[in-house]
Amino acid sequence: MNNPTLLRPLDTQTSAAPDGRASLDSMFAPASVALIGASAKPGSVGRALAENLLGFPGAAYFINPQHAEVLGRQTYPDIGSVPGPVDLAIIATPAPTVAHCVRECARNGVPAAIIISAGFRESGPAGRELEQQVLAAASPGGLRLLGPNCLGAMIPHRDFNGTFACGMAKSGSVAFLSQSGALCTAVLDWSLRENVGFSAFVSVGAMLDVSWGDLLHHFGQDPHTRSMVCYMESIGDAPAFLAAANVVARSKPIIVLKVGHTEAAARAAASHTGALTGSDAVLDAAFRRVGVLRVNTIAEMFHLAELLSKQPLPPGPRLAILTNAGGPGALATDMLVTHGAELAPLTVATREQLNSFLPPPWSHDNPVDLLGDADATRYARALECVAADTTTDGLLVILTPQAMTESTATAEALKAAANRSGKPLLASWMGGAGVEGARACLNAAGIPTFDFPDTAARAFALMWRYSNSRRSLVDTTDATEVPATTPSIQEEAHLFIEARRQAGRTLLSEVEAKQLLAIYGIPTVTSQVARTEDEAVQFAESLGFPVVLKLHSETLTHKTDVGGVHLDLRDAPAVRCAWQSIADRVRERAGAQHFLGVTVQPMIRLSGYELILGSSVDPQFGPVLLFGAGGQLVEVFHDTVVGLPPLNPAVALEWMKSTRIFTALQGVRGRRPVDLKALTQLLVRFSQLVTEQPWIAEIDINPLLASADQLLALDARVVLHPSSMPEASLPRPALTHPLPAGNREQ
Numbered sequence: 001m002n003n004p005t006l007l008r009p010l011d012t013q014t015s016a017a018p019d020g021r022a023s024l025d026s027m028f029a030p031a032s033v034a035l036i037g038a039s040a041k042p043g044s045v046g047r048a049l050a051e052n053l054l055g056f057p058g059a060a061y062f063i064n065p066q067h068a069e070v071l072g073r074q075t076y077p078d079i080g081s082v083p084g085p086v087d088l089a090i091i092a093t094p095a096p097t098v099a100h101c102v103r104e105c106a107r108n109g110v111p112a113a114i115i116i117s118a119g120f121r122e123s124g125p126a127g128r129e130l131e132q133q134v135l136a137a138a139s140p141g142g143l144r145l146l147g148p149n150c151l152g153a154m155i156p157h158r159d160f161n162g163t164f165a166c167g168m169a170k171s172g173s174v175a176f177l178s179q180s181g182a183l184c185t186a187v188l189d190w191s192l193r194e195n196v197g198f199s200a201f202v203s204v205g206a207m208l209d210v211s212w213g214d215l216l217h218h219f220g221q222d223p224h225t226r227s228m229v230c231y232m233e234s235i236g237d238a239p240a241f242l243a244a245a246n247v248v249a250r251s252k253p254i255i256v257l258k259v260g261h262t263e264a265a266a267r268a269a270a271s272h273t274g275a276l277t278g279s280d281a282v283l284d285a286a287f288r289r290v291g292v293l294r295v296n297t298i299a300e301m302f303h304l305a306e307l308l309s310k311q312p313l314p315p316g317p318r319l320a321i322l323t324n325a326g327g328p329g330a331l332a333t334d335m336l337v338t339h340g341a342e343l344a345p346l347t348v349a350t351r352e353q354l355n356s357f358l359p360p361p362w363s364h365d366n367p368v369d370l371l372g373d374a375d376a377t378r379y380a381r382a383l384e385c386v387a388a389d390t391t392t393d394g395l396l397v398i399l400t401p402q403a404m405t406e407s408t409a410t411a412e413a414l415k416a417a418a419n420r421s422g423k424p425l426l427a428s429w430m431g432g433a434g435v436e437g438a439r440a441c442l443n444a445a446g447i448p449t450f451d452f453p454d455t456a457a458r459a460f461a462l463m464w465r466y467s468n469s470r471r472s473l474v475d476t477t478d479a480t481e482v483p484a485t486t487p488s489i490q491e492e493a494h495l496f497i498e499a500r501r502q503a504g505r506t507l508l509s510e511v512e513a514k515q516l517l518a519i520y521g522i523p524t525v526t527s528q529v530a531r532t533e534d535e536a537v538q539f540a541e542s543l544g545f546p547v548v549l550k551l552h553s554e555t556l557t558h559k560t561d562v563g564g565v566h567l568d569l570r571d572a573p574a575v576r577c578a579w580q581s582i583a584d585r586v587r588e589r590a591g592a593q594h595f596l597g598v599t600v601q602p603m604i605r606l607s608g609y610e611l612i613l614g615s616s617v618d619p620q621f622g623p624v625l626l627f628g629a630g631g632q633l634v635e636v637f638h639d640t641v642v643g644l645p646p647l648n649p650a651v652a653l654e655w656m657k658s659t660r661i662f663t664a665l666q667g668v669r670g671r672r673p674v675d676l677k678a679l680t681q682l683l684v685r686f687s688q689l690v691t692e693q694p695w696i697a698e699i700d701i702n703p704l705l706a707s708a709d710q711l712l713a714l715d716a717r718v719v720l721h722p723s724s725m726p727e728a729s730l731p732r733p734a735l736t737h738p739l740p741a742g743n744r745e746q
Helices: 045-053 095-107 125-141 181-194 212-221 238-248 272-276 279-290 298-310 326-338 348-355 376-387 407-417 433-444 453-477 487-502 510-519 533-543 572-589 649-656 661-665 676-692
Strands: 032-036 059-063 073-076 088-091 112-115 144-146 152-155 160-163 170-178 197-203 227-232 254-258 293-295 318-323 394-399 425-429 528-530 547-551 565-569 598-602 609-618 622-629 640-643 696-706 711-713 716-720
Touching: 032 045, 045 059, 045 160, 088 095, 095 112, 095 125, 125 144, 170 181, 170 212, 170 298, 181 197, 181 298, 197 212, 212 227, 212 238, 227 298, 238 279, 254 279, 254 298, 279 293, 279 640, 293 298, 293 453, 298 453, 318 326, 318 376, 318 453, 326 394, 326 453, 348 376, 376 394, 376 407, 394 407, 394 453, 407 425, 407 433, 425 433, 425 453, 487 510, 487 676, 487 716, 510 676, 510 716, 528 533, 533 547, 533 572, 533 598, 547 572, 565 572, 572 598, 609 661, 609 676, 622 649, 622 676, 640 649, 649 676, 676 696, 676 711
Parallel strands: 032 059, 032 088, 059 073, 088 112, 112 144, 170 197, 170 227, 227 254, 254 293, 318 394, 394 425
Antiparallel strands: 152 160, 152 197, 528 598, 547 565, 547 598, 609 622, 609 696, 622 640, 696 711, 696 716
């Protein structure tokens, strides 16, 4: 097959990858496969792969130069000897031989390969060098690579099992993508028991070439895939992931279990923001921004995979619970409310209808306690009645095995109602072997079952969280975008920063930080630098008492730590006393060289709320934003939220709603509300400053005074990247648009 022109088009085509590279159609919709490293040796990976490929309906070529046949099928000495075109090569040979195999595939026009082989980066520097050789070998032909060190891939609806797992997944609508091959096999076993089907089952391995972004792009367009469930150990190319998720999540759910929660960077942060934004919080913010639902346990991942494959998304957070015992219903309620959903308030008409056939002692509320003697008919009638109530967005049916319980008959009755309402239906048949037959009946009918009702309620709450975030994503997409700042503003700020960089400085003084904010239209309190005691008195008298004196320094950033702030100074003697106190304390605690005078500011009465607005740099996502309750105790109260720039007003408003202080900003206990429109516009301008001025490493406004009458930056800090950093390596925002970049929801 030395002539690449022999390759014919696949029967299913999607678009090329966003970066212009070849699509993954050949990898996940192959018409022909070549197994390099096919083996008859019992217990070997090569044999397991060969056995799984025997059932492939397309052409499957076995390559092994040492044997004439494997498992009764003719073998070929190399890829060039195969008589027909090859869409996909599966490589299961020792790591040192893989680069040669890839080179031969590229030379013979094979568009894609899955590298099963281990012994690469996980084995140390020598393995990393082998990876680079593999990449170089693939490059000339544009060959796409999955792996190395992976289990492989299976596409059940095509009867393609390119893995060394035991058995084929059931066909379904969930694409399961995992960085753990062992977890793949565990999920496969579980799915066969629970009757959960998959559109694809992919072990991604080391992701040498094919990234998360590539996979989301491909399965986002796959007509057989309705949702994606990802087990993620590292995000890799973060901008590519976000770009793909931006588009895909608005039409298909993306569920991610990301392990490896990391602590905040163990460096001394010059700003509050640097101390508050750990990389895991940034990852959460990134997922929320693009509509990805993050789960925290394998159990949650399993449950959502099952729910998404079997049930529709809830239109709202209101769950109706039917049970034959009060305790399990109460447990489910606690879990439901704790995780952001709520009980459905049954209408009067529904209660009256239930009264017509339920025993008088029934609960007369939601949860609907059908009592311990509830039979299958009572369950079915109650479910039909509650499902028709317009206040319900989802249904949970709980059964506890009591002496008169008809567990299997009740399951059969639920089957008939499974798809009538268009609302998600969950079941919790509690007990052991006595209810196994009923559970099997429910699973066969597409009704997900849970051992415990609180687990089921938690799963519904997660479904609602995704459904709500997806709706919010669409809502903010339809908002008006904010025009970019003018080139003159960008240039003025750039020159301002450049002058300080040329002087070899990385820390701006408070006055300089406020001047930079003012360039972007962010209001700041008047600050005048006094380099002598007499100047301080003169400026205080011109501003009018009372005033505030703060340390002026180009090296110290936390002024209160060195006694550098004096408030409410009401006359000239008080100003002189404060001057001396600041000078003496700085000399004692830091050194005289750090004292360059003071700034004199009018005393602002704190009649509003103290907020913090800041930005620092995450190594994966670039600049990140922080907003919340500010002041000196910001690290104590931890009422802050992390987000990604850039912003528009709608995104900024949704972002602020995640904080507790937001409730107060709307007006409480007789206080007038803060002008939220003006505040969102300020946040947008701040995000523009952060994205347009990449030399900023960290920036804080703390406190930002917010009241019904004004928004005012009372204090500010700015830290620059060192001049030694090459401009090309400056961190850039992971998102390039204020809004998701994809099409509107279809």
